[in-house]
Amino acid sequence: MTLDAYNPFDPGLPPARARALPWLTVMAGSLTAIVPVVAIVPLQPPMGLLMLLAWRLVARFALRLWAAAPLGLFDDLVSGQPLGSAMLLWSLTSLAIDLFEHRLVFRDFWQDWLIASGAIAFCLIAGRFLAVPVEAQVDAPLVIQIAITVLLFPMATRLVAWIDRKRGRNEVGV
């Protein structure tokens, strides 16, 4: 879609569908765990978390503050982590980003990326200690996984921004 095709009078999707769309994209991200690959080392980036962070930072009213908990529950059901870990970590992340929004009002993309990197590292490292015993040899793959996920964040924001524009400008939420 080029910029010329942008129509400022486009009403966008009906409100119910516009509100459901961010939820569906985050759940679709979680469902990338079902790709038919049996991995030896955990390198697959957590796409659900990535989509959640992108929505949270790019279109901040698309998802409500409490949406992280049910979305995390769904992610736990497919990701193999102990049930409740993503629910807890994603909720804490969501609240922490809210604190950042209060303090750091004018942000640009680089600061968003920095915040997202911190959130990704926090969720993956905490998730590793919640799921796997301390003596397991998963730390090198974990670092690579964090790096991959952080580098994928700009792409996730592009995708989310595109969906958000398709969705229409009517601010739902709050």
Added chain:
Amino acid sequence: MAPARDRRTGFSRRRQYGAFLAYVLAVAGAVVGAVLLVASTFNPPAFGALRMTLGSVTAPISGAFVAAGDAISGVPDTIGHYFFVHSENDRLRAELERSRDLLLTARTIAYDNRRLRRLLAVRERTPDAVVTARLVSSTGSSGRRFALLNAGRWQGVEPGMAVRGPEGLIGRVTEAGPAAARVLLLTDPESIVPVRRTRDGMPAIAVGRGDGTLDVRSVATNVRLGKGDLFVTSGTGGLYAPNIPVARVRTNGGDVAVARPFIHPDTLDFAIVQRAFMPMPPSAPAPRP
């Protein structure tokens, strides 16, 4: 990015309460998550039914993807086989010649073995296969190593059954849903398999390391594990049938060594689910007070 004007609630009581309620719900979500986490830490299979019901929906989808991928990747293989069929034929003939003597010896030994066992009246148990199914996906973003099997209770798969592939042991079933089951792979940090060395029967345990390899820890003291030592299941504990290949030691070591499993999880396709070798006897009924 401009500050969010919409965050201000103004004088509207409705919006003030709405914003407050959102914070309350967010914190409540975190608390519920923590409670669920504690529950699932102390009782890991607690929410298995929920997980595997969802798995029963996703496993056939992954299975369809696998089948489609196989069909596509099969085209170059078929072409390659067409061109190399003569050289492969010659190679296989030569291999057959070489292995004929070995086969005769093995037949004699097997016959002797059967006769001597009958003499000793050893009771044999052969674990019977329950079902053969595809492993369709795994937990690629979590540190735990689980795979999803495309068969569940409807096909007779129950938690506690052993799963093996053509090359060796894969793991065991931890949760079973209607049409999908979760398999704990050998390389998971919480998987422990009793094994013995093929050369001298030295007992050991194989513990997953989480990075695709296993730690073989000798049970006996004062032994040395050498590079190339082969380990097979010993049958101790009654879960895995004896003599399923497990791992080959990769480096020389003392009584602990790193070993590489025989299965290549990234090329896994079909897995055989077997009944537990010696199932646990049913627990005695609790005495009435």
